[in-house]
Amino acid sequence: MLNPADTTFAERLTQAGIKTRDATPAYTHELRGKFVGKSTIVALPNSTDEVSRVVRLCNDARVGLIPFGGGTGLVAGQVAPEGPPPLILSLERLNTVRAIYPDENTLVTEAGVTLSNLHAAAAEADRLFPLSYASKDSALIGSALAVNSGGLNVLRYGTARELCLGVEAVMPNGDILHGLKRLRKDNTGYDLRNLLIGSEGTLGVITAAALKLYPQPAQTATAFFAVRDPAAALQLLTLFRERAVDAVSAFELLSGQSFAFLTESHPDLRQPFETPPLWAVLTELGTGPGIDPDALMADTFEAALEAGVATDARLAQSGQQRAEFWAVRETLPEANRHIGAIASHDIALPLVEVPGFLDEAAQALPKLFEMRINAFGHLGDGNLHYNIFPPQGATKEAYKDRAAEATRLVHDLAMARGGTFSAEHGVGRAKTGDLQRYGDPAKLAAMRAIKQALDPNGIMNPGAVLPL
Ligand SMILES: Cc1cc2nc3c(=O)[nH]c(=O)nc-3n(C[C@H](O)[C@H](O)[C@H](O)COP(=O)(O)OP(=O)(O)OC[C@H]3O[C@@H](n4cnc5c(N)ncnc54)[C@H](O)[C@@H]3O)c2cc1C
Structure with a gap:
């Protein structure tokens, strides 16, 4: 992979009319401070056409790229500490709600609109866009779809996937997928919308979406x-x-x-x-x-x-x-960040397994070392944030060598009860090992084949979801 800071490549971006800047820590430092990406440059396209030009240039020159939203992802999908530094392709300037159709209960938006701004736009039309969570002022809708976010209202309205009717996206070769149909029924071949949703920027860049609204x-x-x-x-x-x-x-x-x-x-x-x-x-x-x-x-x-x-x-x-x-x-x-977690987990279980898991984990984990456990989350969805902290008076740094064994045990216990090691945050780079360990072999083989077919040069978010 070529370094995006290579002068010839940077010049090509400029010649293509793409605004760029050097990456500040806001683009390279993950919020929890666990992952730091390498110094690189950021492309700031302001239209789908410009996104397409950036991706095409990257594909031609074999430059890796990371689609970037608000940088609030919790599994390091948006930062690359390993491998050659990729270009950061920020969607922040694609920040227009294109149209609202109150009578249809639909809305068409660009990928760079924050969830809070979508809530406001829907409310202005006396409608509700229900996808919401604590990072709503920074998290962008394109990324919410890319990771299939969940949050506080999934119980009634579903995850990002269930709220999406269509996507416009730039594929790894730079082609634009025009999939912004506002249809609730459309059985016309492979569902690329649902392939892109949850692909965490490894199969394409989502540039716009048609979304469902609800009555307030x-x-x-x-x-x-x-x-x-x-x-x-x-x-x-x-x-x-x-x-x-x-x-x-x-x-x-x-x-x-x-x-x-x-x-x-x-x-x-x-x-x-x-x-x-x-x-x-x-x-x-x-x-x-x-x-x-x-x-x-x-x-x-x-x-x-x-x-x-x-x-x-x-x-x-x-x-x-x-x-x-x-x-x-x-x-x-924020309170958890203040205390300082040794290890955080985003697991889901079939509802009836939740109490048994919590009992079993509370018995088994303290046998590894002394700890405090804060288990909380979206219980209606069977989704727990199961976080492990040092005992009172100790720091998380003193336990950093013990985090992996605690995580292994939490994930083993959840998987044994028919659960998952990632409910709503995705795989990113933090959980690629878990996906390899727990993933169904047929699913993993199909995922690798899809990646190879759509992104043969491996430029899209290299090292996320599937290891380098
Ligand atoms: C305090 C806090 C609370 C949170 N609560 C929740 C919660 O309740 N539920 C939940 O689901 N998540 C939650 N999150 C996680 C996070 O906010 C979400 O995953 C969010 O949707 C990420 O949005 P972002 O714009 O910050 O994405 P980023 O961090 O910038 O990117 C996330 C991933 O999406 C990819 N990506 C970004 N934009 C695009 C695009 N346009 N096309 C393709 N790929 C793209 C990136 O490459 C990366 O892999 C929380 C985070 C914080 C900090």
């Missing part, structure tokens, strides 16, 4: 429930589903350790319970006109108390309190 819920109710254990949390989910059916949009699990970390890192943050419970659930109901979600919430709490499933609850009494409740959940990643 007329009313919302948000509440924290204290539960004795994760099994009770799942019983609570069943109670909600029986009563509220499709109205449950979020069902987030927090552990007692989550609250303790928040107290330690953000002492001024308002917490819902005076005494932190052993486990808690943050849930939200969104209903259409005529159905009172507060009454539904209160009614479910009563049933949960009676059944011994919940021990306490706090219902948000105002918009401000609702925001405070969500701030508790959304500050958690």
Whole structure:
């Protein structure tokens, strides 16, 4: 692979009218500080046509490239510490919402629009774009599709994949795939949209997408429930589903350790319970006109108390309190960073396996070394962020040689129960070893064949998903 900083190549980019800059740490340093990419240059195209020109130049000159969004990815898909430095192809200037079709409940957007800006654009048309998570102000929709992000509302609305009707993309040879159809039915051969979604920039650059919108819920109710254990949390989910059916949009699990970390890192943050419970659930109901979600919430709490499933609850009494409740959940990643994780995991399990996994892991892991565990996440989707921290007073650096064995055990236990080692963050470069270890051989062979067929020169995000 040629270095993109090679003067002839850099000149070709300039001659093609492509704006470039030197990569600052914002482009090369992953947020958790675990991976640092090599010094390189950034191409800043401002149209699909310009993206196509950049990719074609890279393919002709054998220059590797990394499609780059907001840089918030958690598996190092966007930074390359190993191998020749690739060109960073930033989508940040493709930041226009092209059109909104409220009567169809669809929207067409360029890849560089942040999730927050999509929420605002949809809300202006009295619609909801439901894909949301704590990094929503920086994460771009093109990357959210590239990693098939999940987040807080998957339970009701699905992952990024399920919200996408069509994509426009630049293929590894520079060809533009014109797939922006706003159709809910289109059975016309291989589904390249679904191949590109989740491919983490290894098969093409997503430049625009046609997305699904939903009606804004007329009313919302948000509440924290204290539960004795994760099994009770799942019983609570069943109670909600029986009563509220499709109205449950979020069902987030927090552990007692989550609250303790928040107290330690953000002492001024308002917490819902005076005494932190052993486990808690943050849930939200969104209903259409005529159905009172507060009454539904209160009614479910009563049933949960009676059944011994919940021990306490706090219902948000105002918009401000609702925001405070969500701030508790959304500050958690920052609190974890403040404490300093030895190892973080993004696993998913079949719902009924979650309590058993949590019990088994809590028994097995501390046999490796003394640790604190913060297990939390999108329980409604069976998705846990299972993070391991040093004991009080110790630093993560002192345990850096033990991280791999802890991760191996967490992933082994999850896989043994029919789970996955990556639920919503992708494989990136951090989990290529896991994919090789746990991946189905027929799937891995098909993946390698697809990569070779579409990207024979291996220029697209080299070393991500499939090892170099
Ligand atoms: C505090 C915090 C909370 C988070 N919570 C969640 C959560 O709840 N759920 C969740 O799913 N994720 C979560 N994430 C992870 C992350 O924010 C998402 O994966 C996000 O979608 C990445 O977007 P980005 O624009 O920052 O992508 P980047 O980090 O820039 O890129 C991510 C990957 O996508 C590829 N890529 C980028 N743009 C394109 C493109 N246009 N075409 C093809 N490939 C491309 C990159 O090469 C890279 O492999 C969280 C992250 C943080 C920091």
